[in-house]
Every structure is written in structure tokens, then in C-alpha cells.
Amino acid sequence: xxxxxxxxxKYMLTTAVDDISLNLEPGKIYALLGPNGxxxxxxxxxxxxxxxxxxxxxxxxxxxxxxxxxxxxxxxxTESYFYSYMSCxxxxxxxxxxxxxxxxxxxNMLLExxxxxxxxxxSKLSSGMMAKLKLAANxxxxxxxxxxxxxxxxxxxxxxDTVINTIIDNFSPEKTFVLSSHLVDELERIIxxxxxxxxxxxxxxxxxxxxxxxxxxxxxxxxxxxxxxxxYAKVN
Amino acid sequence: MLKxxxxxxxxxxxxxxxxxxxxALFEGYYLYSIITESTKHTAISTALxxxxxxxSIFIVYIMAIVTYSKELSSKxxxxxxMTPNTPLNIIFSKMLxxxxxxxxxxxxxxxxxxxxxxxxxETYESTQNIVDFFKSFLEAMEINTAMIIPTFIVYCxxxxxxxxxxxxxxxxxxxxxxxxLQNKPFKGFVSFALVIIFSLLMAKIEEFIPHIYEYPTNLxxxxxxxxxxxxxxxxxxxxxxFGTAKLLEKKVSL
Numbered sequence: 040x041x042x043x044x045x046x047x048x049k050y051m052l053t054t055a056v057d058d059i060s061l062n063l064e065p066g067k068i069y070a071l072l073g074p075n076g077x078x079x080x081x082x083x084x085x086x087x088x089x090x091x092x093x094x095x096x097x098x099x100x101x102x103x104x105x106x107x108x109x110x111x112x113x114x115x116x117t118e119s120y121f122y123s124y125m126s127c128x129x130x131x132x133x134x135x136x137x138x139x140x141x142x143x144x145x146x147n148m149l150l151e152x153x154x155x156x157x158x159x160x161x162s163k164l165s166s167g168m169m170a171k172l173k174l175a176a177n178x179x180x181x182x183x184x185x186x187x188x189x190x191x192x193x194x195x196x197x198x199x200d201t202v203i204n205t206i207i208d209n210f211s212p213e214k215t216f217v218l219s220s221h222l223v224d225e226l227e228r229i230i231x232x233x234x235x236x237x238x239x240x241x242x243x244x245x246x247x248x249x250x251x252x253x254x255x256x257x258x259x260x261x262x263x264x265x266x267x268x269x270x271y272a273k274v275n
Numbered sequence: 276m277l278k279x280x281x282x283x284x285x286x287x288x289x290x291x292x293x294x295x296x297x298x299a300l301f302e303g304y305y306l307y308s309i310i311t312e313s314t315k316h317t318a319i320s321t322a323l324x325x326x327x328x329x330x331s332i333f334i335v336y337i338m339a340i341v342t343y344s345k346e347l348s349s350k351x352x353x354x355x356x357m358t359p360n361t362p363l364n365i366i367f368s369k370m371l372x373x374x375x376x377x378x379x380x381x382x383x384x385x386x387x388x389x390x391x392x393x394x395x396x397e398t399y400e401s402t403q404n405i406v407d408f409f410k411s412f413l414e415a416m417e418i419n420t421a422m423i424i425p426t427f428i429v430y431c432x433x434x435x436x437x438x439x440x441x442x443x444x445x446x447x448x449x450x451x452x453x454x455x456l457q458n459k460p461f462k463g464f465v466s467f468a469l470v471i472i473f474s475l476l477m478a479k480i481e482e483f484i485p486h487i488y489e490y491p492t493n494l495x496x497x498x499x500x501x502x503x504x505x506x507x508x509x510x511x512x513x514x515x516x517f518g519t520a521k522l523l524e525k526k527v528s529l
Binding site: 050084087088089090091105106107109110114116118119120121122123124133136137138 | 278281282285286289350351352353354356357358359360361457524525526527528529
């Protein structure tokens with residue numbers, strides 16, 4: 040469904056993404072794992088069409104990233120990206136205006152479940168409430184590919200379960216989810232596959248179950264090993 | 276594109292509301308001066324309204340440039356660039372909103388100006404001879420009064436093409452700064468320098484554009500004589516629009 044081939048993104052002297060190739064399939068929840076500055080966000084932004092690769096290609100259903108892919112891919116950035124004048128209600132109207140797969144009813148229901156006041160200004164929300172708002176807006180789309188960048192950032196330990204359950208509730212076999220997070224233990228129980236990247240480079244990927252069996256470790260332990268210094272041969 | 280335009284208006288509404296309040300205050304002052312027949316206050320309020328009329332052109336210019344520049348430098352740009360819209364649609368929506376706002380300013384200011392002038396001559400009847408003088412002047416210059424409105428419209432169109440050729444040139448420079456020059460030092464300075472160079476280049480080329488009438492003797496000839504310059508500015512505008520769209524499509528990094 041989504042293919043990245045030898046994707047590279049350079050910024051001045053830094054290479055944020057270095058020769059990454061991926062193939063995302065429908066019906067799976069992927070964890071995109073790596074510490075800060077490993078290139079997760081840049082990769083997601085390239086798939087969302089917000090950043091253009093320096094070289095390599097990204098195609099969605101055989102087409103270059105563009106109007107069609109944007110109509111089917113939802114991307115939730117880590118930052119607050121709403122206009123300062125917008126209330127939660129305005130954000131629903133905005134998404135409804137631009138995305139044909141957006142459900143205003145579902146959005147209002149998610150706002151209610153997450154205890155967000157529709158009249159509240161997005162710019163006045165706490166980081167936790169903002170994270171919930173971004174999640175509500177993006178999960179109210181019936182997108183074929185949903186990418187959530189650090190969905191648990193700013194969410195307290197009590198509300199994390201609500202967020203994770205909301206993500207699971209909105210997943211279906213014809214969809215693909217990509218979740219990036221430092222909080223690997225929180226994701227371990229819901230992911231089908233994991234992709235490890237380090238310093239912009241691909242390190243390891245595969246189905247979560249196969250990785251556990253092959254290495255005899257949980258994804259959390261693999262994460263600790265990889266970013267603690269161990270090196271792994273590429274596993275596809 | 277119309278939906279994008281709708282949000283451009285929403286984003287500009289604060290500036291528009293503030294502008295409307297200032298204009299209403301000046302106009303209120305003018306009406307007060309007319310009611311009280313105070314020549315001193317009429318003079319001050321007329322000066323303020325004239326100043327506002329000139330400033331409104333700059334307000335629209337600044338709105339056009341600032342909204343686009345902010346779009347490429349803030350995270351809220353994700354909201355636009357994540358939507359299934361082509362870069363061309365995004366640029367056209369910004370131009371359309373500015374065009375509508377500009378025309379709105381012209382219509383409101385021109386209508387109220389006509390009414391204000393009418394009120395002025397009714398209040399200060401002794402100044403009626405200025406109108407007579409103006410009519411005699413037009414007759415002496417062999418200017419057909421029926422031609423004034425069409426000429427005014429042509430000059431408005433010329434002004435808009437010139438306005439948008441400059442705005443789109445600035446869009447192009449801002450986009451260059453945010454795309455190709457993104458990782459270069461002094462990108463802001465470079466894009467500013469580019470605008471200056473492009474403007475000077477454009478002015479230089481315009482000097483070489485042949486004049487249909489070297490010395491126009493009437494309004495019709497004056498109007499016809501600006502057509503080649505209008506055509507050139509229109510081409511510059513198109514080149515900047517498509518150049519900006521191409522840069523956004525191929526090089527954008529938000």
C-alpha cells in the first residue's frame with residue numbers, strides 16, 4: 040500500500056533520514072521506534088507530503104504523494120498545528136470541510152469521551168488536552184493510513200489507557216496505523232509490527248511476534264538493546 | 276478552492292474588523308464635522324479619510340504577504356498542506372481572498388467617498404464653483420465625461436494586475452526562501468534581495484516595452500497605451516504563480 044524506496048532527507052549538514060526502504064501493508068498496526076532525532080517524524084512528514092525527500096521515492100497505492108494520498112492518509116504531528124482562533128468546534132468544521140472521510144458525529148463523540156469542551160480554544164488547552172484533541176480530529180477520519188506521531192506525549196498515566204483504547208477501537212482490518220512513541224511498553228501490547236530506526240537509518244523491522252521469537256526478547260528489551268548499543272542484522 | 280478561500284477570510288477577519296472600526300470612526304468624525312459645519316474638523320477628518328484610503332492599499336498588501344509568509348513558517352501550515360489540495364489551489368485561494376478584500380475596500384471606500392463629496396458640496400454651497408471649474412477643465416481638455424468610468428475601471432484592472440504581479444513575486448521569493456534556500460544561511464536576506472532584483476529587472480524591462488501612443492492626447496489613447504505593460508505584468512504574475520506552485524510541489528519542507 041505504501042512504499043518507501045531508498046528515501047533520504049538531508050538538512051544542511053544533517054541527514055535526518057538515510058536510505059530507508061519500507062513497505063506498509065493494510066490491516067496492521069506498526070510501531071515506528073527510535074529515540075529523539077532518529078528520523079521518525081521526518082519520515083512521517085514525508086509520507087504526509089509536508090516534507091519532500093532529497094532522494095528516493097514514496098508511493099501510496101502506486102501514486103506519488105499528492106492530492107490522492109492526502110485524501111487517504113491522516114497524519115497527527117507532535118506539535119500543536121491549529122490556528123490560534125480555532126475552538127475544538129472550529130477544528131471539526133475545518134476537517135469536515137476538507138476531508139470527505141471525516142465524521143463530525145464521531146468527532147463530537149470523541150470530544151465527549153475525552154472530556155473536551157467543544158467551545159474551548161485549542162490554543163488554551165493543556166498539552167494533555169491538546170494531544171487528545173489532535174487524536175480526536177485524526178481518528179474521526181476514516182483514513183486508510185493513519186500516522187500518529189507520539190500519541191502518548193503529554194498524556195498522564197491514567198488517561199493513557201483511554202487513548203490506547205481509542206486507537207484500538209478505531210482500527211479495522213482495511214486500515215493501517217503507524218504509531219511512533221518513546222513509550223514502547225505502552226505500545227507493545229497493541230502493535231503487529233515494529234520498525235526500528237537509529238540516526239535516520241533502518242536498523243530492524245518485522246512482525247512483533249517474529250521479532251520476539253527470533254531474539255527471545257520483548258520489543259521493549261529489543262528497544263533497550265538497540266539504542267543501548269547492540270547492533271542487529273537487517274531483518275525483513 | 277472556495278473552501279480554502281473561506282478560511283483565508285476567517286484568518287484575516289481581525290485585521291478587517293480593526294480596519295472597519297478605524298474607518299467608521301473617521302467617517303463618524305467627518306459626519307460630525309459636516310453636521311456642525313466646522314471647516315476645521317472637516318479638513319482634519321477629510322485628511323484622515325484620505326490617509327485611510329491610501330493606507331488601505333498597504334493594509335491589503337501587508338495582509339497578502341504576511342498571511343502567506345506565516346503559512347510557510349508556522350506549524351499551522353500543516354493544516355493547509357495536509358489537505359488534499361494542489362499548491363496551485365492554495366495560491367489561487369490566497370489571491371482570490373485578497374482580490375475580494377481589495378475590491379471590497381475599493382467599493383466601500385469609493386461609495387462612501389462619493390457620498391461624502393456630495394454631502395460636502397451640499398453643506399458648503401460656496402464650493403460648488405469647484406465642480407463647475409472641474410467640468411470646464413474637462414471640457415477644455417476635451418475629455419469626454421462618459422469615458423471617465425470605463426477609464427477608471429481599466430486603470431483599476433491595471434492597478435490590480437500590477438498589485439498581483441508584485442504580490443506573486445514576493446510569494447515566489449518567500450517560497451524560494453522556504454524551499455530551495457531553506458538550508459542556506461541568510462535565506463531571509465537572500466529572498467529580500469531577490470524581490471528587489473526582480474522588481475528592478477521588471478521596471479527595466481518595462482522601459483523597453485514599446486508605447487502604442489508615445490504622447491496620448493485623449494483618455495482612449497491613454498488606456499490603449501498601457502495595454503502592453505499590463506500584458507507584461509500579467510505574464511510576470513503567471514510565471515510567479517506557476518513557479519511558486521512548482522516549488523511547493525517539489526521542494527516544500529514544513
